[in-house]
Amino acid sequence: MADATHILRVSPVIPVVTIDDPRHAVRVARALADGGVRIIELTLRTDSALESLKLIAGEVPEILLGAGTVLAPGQADAAVDAGAQFLVSPGVTPALLGHMLTLEVPILPGVATVGEVMAVLEQGLQAMKFFPAGPAGGPAYVAAIGAPIPHVQFCPTGGISPASAPDYLRLPNVSCVGGSWLTPRNAIENGDWKLITGLAQQAAALGVSP
Template identity: 45%
Template sequence: MTITPTQASAQAREICELAPIVPVLVVHDVAHARPLAEALVAGGLPALEVTLRTPAALDVIREMAQVEGGVVGAGTLLTPADVKAAKEAGAKFGVSPGATDKLLDACEAEDLPTLPGVATSSEAMKMLERGYTMLKFFPAEANGGAPALKAIGAPLPQISFCPTGGVSPQNANSYLSLPNVVCAGGSWVAPSDLVKKGDWKAIEELAREASQLSR
């Protein structure tokens, strides 16, 4: 089964609309997967991006995919092999730091809605030309932050974004207030020290605070 870019963007947007923040998760121990996902979902953040940056990542996705109410995706998709492995592990969406034709071909062939990463207006136009209208803006802060994304939105109002990279509780509202931003990706809702300690209540509270950010 295949998915078209238009369908991919529509489905990715639906996932992005579930909450103002998508947790960006780097999980090293699969034993943390289920309680972490349960805490984030209970706090009001159902869309979860598990980055493929650790050996445990695919097993983490498998565990989180079983958590009721959660929608688990795979981040840091770099190759067609990543896409296939993520889909087989149970990922419902994908996120990439950038975008190549080979990667997008694989996502479409695997029927995996994906947020392709862009950093410039030219890259955004290339994705729009292919049919993608829901994109990741990365790395957001390093690329000029909310003012840069606002400027890109002026000539490209048909594109919506999920900014990621340097988004924090202090600047999240500056992004979420933009008309071309649907949600933002952030790692602060699952800090490594709390994950290591297994302080799921504290993580649930951080998620609850993030879920109440206005957009």
Template identity: 50%
Template sequence: MPQNIEKTEAVMTAAPVIPVLIVEDPAKAVPMAEALVRGGLPAIEITLRTPRALEAIRLVAENVEGAIPGAGTVLNEEQYEAALAAGSQFIVSPGATPALLDVADKHDVPLLPGAATASEVMYLLERGYSRLKFFPAEQAGGASYLKSLSSPLAGAKFCPTGGVTLDKAPDYLKLQNVLCVGGSWIADAKAIASDDWAGIEERARAAATLRG
């Protein structure tokens, strides 16, 4: 089936920023997510870059009211299925393969697949995917490059991720083909490790006001 636009947009428009997180210790996941939700950022992408990331997703899904937990850096069918079993409400991948899209087509939980070139966007549009992750955003050309895609590929809307900071986020968010941005500055590894929940909440509040 094609991408569920309604469900995907619900995640992408919940706030201007989706925090992209690397969680080493699942015990930190709940207070971290609570701080993000209090700050106004309900969609939370926990990347599958650590051995216990799925446990962290499960804890957020089961314990944090108002959170929309998702799994990032999903590369294959095994990870996709495991992320769903852990309670992920959305899936994010750095790119897209036919095999990954075939798995996504079997499920109602939305996939936000990555693309960095016009050809990759065209392929995803052919597969019925029009809400995409632009990755790696800064390294691939930044806001000016993404703006240049808006006319020839008008059907695609993006969440730029990769090198996006508080200072750079507004340049993306003002583009017509951008619905949100993904960023790690709100809750980086140091902040999580030091239990800086107040700082995370403060940065989340600032991010939540970037648009509108």
């Protein structure tokens, strides 16, 4: 149950979303789903994030709901209790990884070095978040990891744009990318759900072969 390989196949782009006002949560999730992106990583970067998680879990069942920026075991527990269907961490420590492995949801631990990849692999996981993708070395770095460790699949996140996403997605060890560009803060604040749906449609199209 812990391995998240199947999560990485849901969409070519996993939206990494921060919502300040829970009143926007359901509308954001529905706008993404309307655009063909039926997955969301809602970050735990705000005090109201768990409330937003609960609202999406209860009102938008068609979207696969994940909690991101999981930094501690207690956060992981609270996110699952709020309705998160998978968990994403920006990095891993032995304590955090060990605790997340006890939970009944898939997990996507963050890695940035070959040693971290190997440590997570030792725990039986083959799906990982590569973060921060741009500063850590970009597509060339991810491709280089694939030479000695070809069976790990990555979701690179951090510094990725619509222009750079295809450079990652063409790699055999990349199943999807994470991106915050699908839900611009001003679009959320202004209630511009059509813009978010349009960006989701463009992101979904990245997975369509020419």
